[in-house]
């Protein structure tokens with residue numbers, strides 16, 4: 033008796049494919065969950081927030097300062113609602129959430145600008161919700177450039193030629209990593225894969241036990257590894273369908289820029305998909321019924337969602353949370369996929385994020401094999 | 410097979426949550442034998458069969474099945490055993506053909522398609538070949554299961570109530586089929602609740618409350634029980650026997666009174682007290698004759714005895 037027989041394994045995979053095809057509800061869930069989540073999250077991404085409340089702390093009343101403030105207003109990104117008179121007041125407005133931005137125009141801004149001293153123009157942004165603040169903050173330098181270009185005509189026009197005549201600085205408060213909204217979609221890919229794949233495969237073996245088919249299966253020479261891998265393979269395809277769906281939506285619906293190789297993303301995601309599917313199968317070797325399987329899946333999903341850096345900046349979490357988070361495959365996958373898609377990382381750059389997932393995968397399969405009940409006891 | 414013995418187990422015991430369900434089962438089954446496994450609901454038949462094919466680990470006991478140790482070598486036993494579960498255990502969302510093909514492939518059989526064709530032909534499953542198994546009627550599900558567990562030409566068949574819910578014609582076909590297989594040297598252990606099926610077995614075992622109460626051929630079992638049975642019929646067709654049952658039952662020496670159409674069968678463990686008990690009723694209106702005790706009476710008696718023993 034060999035531990036693994038390709039023919040038996042192929043039979044198992046074939047059977048699972050046929051069953052997956054016939055199981056309309058599961059299939060609908062595979063496609064439906066990503067779509068619903070994308071629309072919910074994607075709405076936030078796509079809403080392209082405008083008219084965000086902003087305050088101006090100005091110590092200068094030159095035409096340049098006025099032009100910049102007017103430019104902000106007409107850009108529709110900002111609504112200048114407050115004019116705090118002191119730093120402390122401005123900080124309080126930000127802290128209380130009365131404004132999302134404070135523009136600080138220093139004393140003698142206009143004079144320094146004309147002298148070519150490149151005065152500092154500081155935009156302080158409340159970046160707790162990068163979805164809200166990111167886009168406006170990104171547009172700000174361009175608004176400043178256009179506003180100044182309008183004013184710098186005639187003898188001052190040459191100030192436009194060289195480097196920007198002011199030093200625009202954007203300071204993200206509360207979110208030191210400066211995450212942008214683009215982080216969301218790749219992250220969402222990981223979250224959706226975790227949720228659906230773990231949940232669906234966690235039902236895999238439990239369903240066999242509940243329907244009584246396990247008794248037939250166990251009375252045949254099939255081995256645990258063949259059953260477990262046989263249950264995983266068809267859902268790898270399902271995982272890729274989901275990824276394609278999300279990637280296409282990210283690209284075409286939400287215009288998320290993609291720096292790196294999509295092929296590399298898909299190739300390396302195999303490890304993540306496999307790891308999640310194995311978690312599901314392992315859960316189903318422990319769970320006594322399908323309800324338990326779903327409950328344990330959620331038990332795995334919650335920390336993945338909360339401690340992986342998807343919801344909160346990873347570096348900002350307490351040590352114990354980071355310790356738990358660094359075990360979870362989603363944590364590493366987020367770094368991996370954001371690295372590839374947003375920073376254009378290659379294979380070698382991705383390796384440090386890849387091996388922790390592989391280790392996790394191997395450990396989970398081992399646990400599943402150990403747990404797999406060869407009998408009905 | 411060593412010495413022509415296919416199953417030879419001793420003291421198999423299994424408890425669930427502290428409740429002993431099978432208690433010290435000894436069983437010897439020879440090659441080519443059709444061995445009937447009887448007993449009331451919950452007596453431990455299914456549990457015993459599961460222990461034989463490695464689906465449950467016995468708490469105690471030992472033995473060999475097909476020359477392999479039942480406890481340590483269940484992986485080696487499985488390829489040679491065809492186990493038909495009591496509850497339908499094939500995939501309801503696969504078609505008849507897909508189920509058979511899957512089973513053939515799991516057993517690593519050469520040319521699964523040809524084998525499946527043969528099985529569909531043999532079992533008369535042709536018209537349902539592409540139906541989902543879940544949509545078959547109960548009897549056809551049973552036939553499909555039987556087909557699936559014989560695909561790999563096993564040496565030993567473990568059939569758990571294979572004919573429950575099967576119509577008489579199909580039941581007869583099934584038994585002819587099993588006898589044909591036995592003639593080829595295949596051994597079968599078949600659990601059933603039907604007495605006529607029990608009588609078609611070479612040997613029987615009767616289990617109640619997890620304990621083996623009797624085993625042997627039908628004759629041996631009936632003989633061993635030592636029951637005497639009288640049949641009573643009314644001479645004038647109009648008069649019923651209704652009142653008689655109630656009056657006979659409480660009498661010492663009378664162990665069973667069962668109605669069979671227009672006659673009553675009255676049995677007792679000891680011939681003399683029984684005869685004394687019925688003496689007052691041997692009137693002109695009633696015809697009394699001594700008959701052969703049937704298996705059913707024996708089994709009911711065995712069950713009562715063991716229940717009384719437990720009290």
Ligand SMILES: Nc1ncnc2c1ncn2[C@@H]1O[C@H](COP(=O)(O)OP(=O)(O)OP(=O)(O)O)[C@@H](O)[C@H]1O
Nearest residue numbers: 425426430448449450451452453454455456457495
């Ligand atoms: N997995 C289990 N957990 C707990 N109790 C069990 C389990 N399987 C069986 N039992 C109990 O063991 C006893 C024997 O069950 P078993 O199924 O072996 O009886 P059986 O002789 O096959 O009955 P039937 O004729 O109704 O099929 C029953 O009381 C049953 O409730």
Ligand SMILES: [Mg+2]
Nearest residue numbers: 454455495569
């Ligand atoms: Mg049973």
